[in-house]
Amino acid sequence: MATKKTYFQGLGELANNPELEKFQEKEFAEKLPTEAFLSDNDKLSESSTSRRDFLKFLGFSTAAASLAACEAPIQKVIPYVVKPEETVAGVANWYASSFYDGNDFASLLIKNREGRPIFLKTNDLCDKGGINARIQASVLNLYDSARLKNPLANGEEASWSSVDQSIISGLEAAKTSGKQVVLLSSSIISPATKAVIDRFATKHNAKHVTYDALSVSAMLEANSDSFGVRTLPTYHFNKADVVVSFAADFLGDWLDAGHGKDYASKRNPSVATMSRHYQFESNLSITGANADYRTPVKASEIGVGLVNLYNFLAQKAGVSSVKVAKSGFSTQLQKAANDLWKAKGKSLVVAGGNNKDIHIVVNAINDLLSNHGATIDFSIQSKLKTGNDSDVTELINDMNSGKVGAVIAYNVNPVYNLARGAEFASALKKVELSVSFSDKNDETASVMNFVCPDHNYLESWSDAHPYTGVYALVQPTINPLFNTRQAQASLMSWTGLGADFYTYLKSYWTKNILGSTSWSSALHDGVFKTSTTEKTPAYQGSIDSAVSALSSLSGDSIDLILYTKTGIGSGEFANNPWLQELPDPITKNTWDNYLTVSPRFAKELGLTNENVSNGALDGDVVDLTVNGLTLRVPVLVQPGQAYKTLGLAVGYGRIGSGKAGDGVGVNAFVFADNFSTNLSGATLTKVEGEVHGFASTQLHHTMMGRDRIVKETTLDAFKKDPTSGNEQMLLATHKGPQAPEKVTLWEEHDRDVHWWNLSIDLNSCTGCGSCVIACHAENNVPVVGKEEIRRSRDMHWLRIDRYYSSDMTQEKADAEGVSAIDKFLEMEVASQAETLEVVFQPVMCQHCNHAPCETVCPVAATTHSREGLNHMAYNRCVGTRYCANNCPYKVRRFNWFNYSDNEQFDFYMNDDLGKMVLNPDVTVRSRGVMEKCSMCIQMLQKVKLDAKKDGRKVRTGEAQTACSIACDTGALTFGDVLDEKSDVFTESKSPRAYHLLEELNTAPSVWYQTKVRNKEI
């Protein structure tokens, strides 16, 4: 039985009181006397709220309302609605992945914070490949604002479905008309990608053409001639007692980024045999800078020299020698030959350049030395470069003759990096369908019909088979930022295979590679190794034709070498501001390419460099003509450069790369006809009245006789006395000679928890700059741009000082009675002799335990930690710069401007995309504060907290800094010297260990290890 309930508000309602009902209808119980009030003027005028008051209130509330309406700073903190299982805010995840860009391969661990990849380090499970500055910086490419956000159809943004439709019909049309479909790519080392390409090629009857911007085609051809296999071997610099390199920049960009660590392992004077390294080259490369004996050689005379070396060795081997002109540097060659022969089977001869004849002779020399199978390993092949130069030439011809119906460009930029780029672009007009996978609207993409932007490698699935027996996986570490699609997926969808490359990859691996290993464990490791080896081919070469091509000196023409810089490489990363601002290891210049000219030649041509009033370097400008092509380039006078040979870096002069890379330098690829990087017949005309401003981070190039900055000795002296070159410095005191640390006013710090030290081995440091970029990435070091670098305001926390030897020395001045003024003037000039020596010295905050900076800060913004570090409290800093002035190492960097969110510094810290690369553990500094190396204090805190959480001590070697992680060659050793098991403890006790400027008794926490050269004096 349903009952209808009634509720009542009071007893009156229950009793149905009519009075109450009347009241209930009204809002107010009694009528408000408004009319009476308003009509009574007398009362109104008495009212305390006058008209003026009313206006005041009105004014106030308007002002208050408008103030409240002013825009408050918007802070975008977006919480996870559903927290991803693996993500804990503030805790980094590391994913194994791989990098391959057509040049370098590295197996990596990628640091991911809150879903953003922000830092890379090498994956120790893979002993091949290696990290360099470019790979280290590649994380910033992900957040490049110039990346395409959508596919383009004829320059307009379009949808994937419409683009796919047009491309498929275009491909069909090409097939029906019987024209070629060409997939033009750089070398591809991904087996799954190759499988997709095969399927695509079968379906569309496509031809796959491969070329490398930095081609080693000649070397492949030479190996094909000498061994019958068109392949690259792997080189074991770690097994070579003697290395002779003919212009091979193997510590730079020669074949593989992994040579540095192998080489460095033989450069430690404490190992059984430290290697001896001869370098014959025209440009001063970082490899040459590290050599024990370096001979500058005119580019066109390298071949003759090489054949001379062959003859010296043939003589020793009892083989008939060949006819050749006498080389201008046979003394050095003879010496190298003697050393090589002594180290037969444990030596290595390598050569750079893309000249087949040279490589044929090199193969013969290594055969004479029985190096094949010992230091040169054909059983483990390198697959990193497979490009074929002649195929591209043929392609352009085919395109011109209208035989090509479709061109798909994958990871190549032919319009930019082919010497015949312009011809390629015009030939492209005769091709009905052109598609680029470029992630930017670059030189090539902009002349193509369709651009189907590829993911960045950090957003992609892929794999790699870089060496025999080594497989690696690439996994995405972030969701695609834009509406892009992996190139493989694009190809699959045009082949009718769907667009799920991940599934394809996984099934490919399970079927073909993994065997019994599980996919997840391979993915976890990032690398999968098998014990497969290739059959070693026998040497079957003949050098006759090569020798006849090389054997005569080419006369007196001016040669030009096209080289790569460690930062910019082939120019693919030109829009990476970290790399643009990374000083070239040798010239220390940033944001530029330039013509390097030897001092003697520059003098003859009347070309000069000079410093303007604020120290910045200016250079003359020339018109450089080679084979009828002219470029206007600035001149940099380069010590160590061979006379009459010029150097010009490729990778500059980009268009469409983005805001940082466009318009920087000139494109030198235009000269590289037939992929030759070694050209003759250059002419120079000085452009009168034009000067070019360089942006150099180091303006002074010699040590000015201060030999205690970089202490040096020779291997022989070191073997006799390990402290040689590192003799204890003594100061004269009233108590007699005393070590600087005994002459002190300082009270020692307690050393009870940790005592962090960093040791820098000057023998292992090759100067490559990888640590500099790692430091930028980890510590949010700002990029300041060319103009500010010209004002000597780089912000690098870690710099690599490069010093040239000088012809004037203290001893020479004493012997010859040179006056002090003349002595120092001559010391400022780098040596003009062939025996020029170069040293690299990484310098960061030395974390002095008697820190000059700490005593002078008026507000105690920089203080000492109880772990031996010099702290910098940005919040407390008022910016007097006194600390920087009083720093004898000049490692402190001042924020002259606001470098983030500032239109004037339009690099990456002023856009939301670029800012994603910032490390959330490190403050972005505001203007007006001092900053400097913190020894990656955030990483140390993490290690200590982890240990504390686990209730254990910090493990030996657990604590690292970004630079020590990034250093492939082991030059930087970080750790706790209170832990006697640590490497840094051993290093700090080494007879080679010294403190920079020890006479000041600043008691740094950074050690340097004496540089030992393997040379006779």
Added chain:
Amino acid sequence: MHYESPIREPLILEDKTLHDITEDVARPIEGKANKYWWALFIAALLAFMWGAGCLAYTAGTGIGVWGLNKTVGWAWDITNFVWWVGIGHAGTLISAVLLLFRQKWRLSINRSAEAMTIFAVIQAGLFPIFHMGRPWLAYWVLPLPNNFGSLWVNFNSPLLWDVFAISTYLTVSLVFWYMGLIPDFAMIRDRAVKPTVKKIYAILSFGWSGKAKHWQRFEELSLVLAGLATPLVLSVHTIVSMDFATSVIPGWHTTIFPPYFVAGAIFSGFAMVQTLLLVMRKVVNMEAYITIKHIEYMNIVIMVTGSIVGVAYITELFIAWYSGVEFEQYAFLNRATGPYWWAYWSMMTCNVFSPQFMWFKKLRTSIAFTFFISIIVNIGMWFERFVIIVTSLHRDYLPSSWSMFSPTFVDIGIFIGTIGFFFVLFLLYARTFPVIAQAELKTIVKSSGSQNKK
């Protein structure tokens, strides 16, 4: 036998009576400014405004608008600071030290010299504040109780000592100066006709009525303040020099700096006093009070301190060589022969050679020549600070970091601005303050017996 002892030369010429002095001192205040004053004032004001604009630009944009770099972290800013502090030395020296030594000739010039001191220290004080990257936090250098945690200033830092030294110096100088002004303000008050003017000077003169008790307190306080101020003459520039002397930079790390800086400061201070007074005595007709005698005395001080500075320069060179420290040797060689040789030799010429002309009485009593040398010395002393700061920093220990410095328009603008500000203050002072301590001056009217002989 009649022996007549020689009559002291009078300190005030033209047989001024006490009333004459009152009239002469009150005239610029009570009269109207002439067109020269206006021209100078407008020029100074424009320079000041330009400098203020440059300062605002710096504070708004960043220190990057100056020419500094990673190697040279101080240049014109601290050069100007030390220069102005140095100029500020003469006032206290004249008023305090000469008072203690009972040098009565000081009385015609001490007021203006002290005014100059205060205005110069104000200019100097701008630089430490505005050279900071974050000048809005300048108060952090004061040991204020705060809620930032346990943050306190760093008493090891010479820059902190500067804060104390400069502020103490400014305070004591200001009090000393003001105290001396009280009887003179009272004189102006008593003569004032307009009620507002009268009221203002009445407030400024603190109710001075010239009672014997007032005079007694006045004299006592003068003596006490002179005693306090005298050590400051030595301490201020000693401490400023410690900014450099306690550092590790070759060229800065020098124990000779304290006396060398003090001598340099007195040197430049007197030169600036000369520059100002030579103009002022002409413009406001004070030739009778600021006599050739004064000018000559001050020239002798300039000559002596200039020679002390010269000895210091040469000692530095000697010690650099004698120390055997290669960094030190190079630093000094580089000063004299490096890229900034012109600054070094400008300094040498202006500071060491030019004052030597003062050995000749004819030259040191020549007004035109004195004026010329005073300007030269001021230029030279600016270069001295520039040489010490920039040439030491630009090439220190590691040649990899060696660089150069070149000023921007902002650096120059701020310097010109402080000169403008200084003259704005000084010109306003000359029109509103009694420029000669007339009350005290009247005590020396009869210091010579020459009137009695008439």
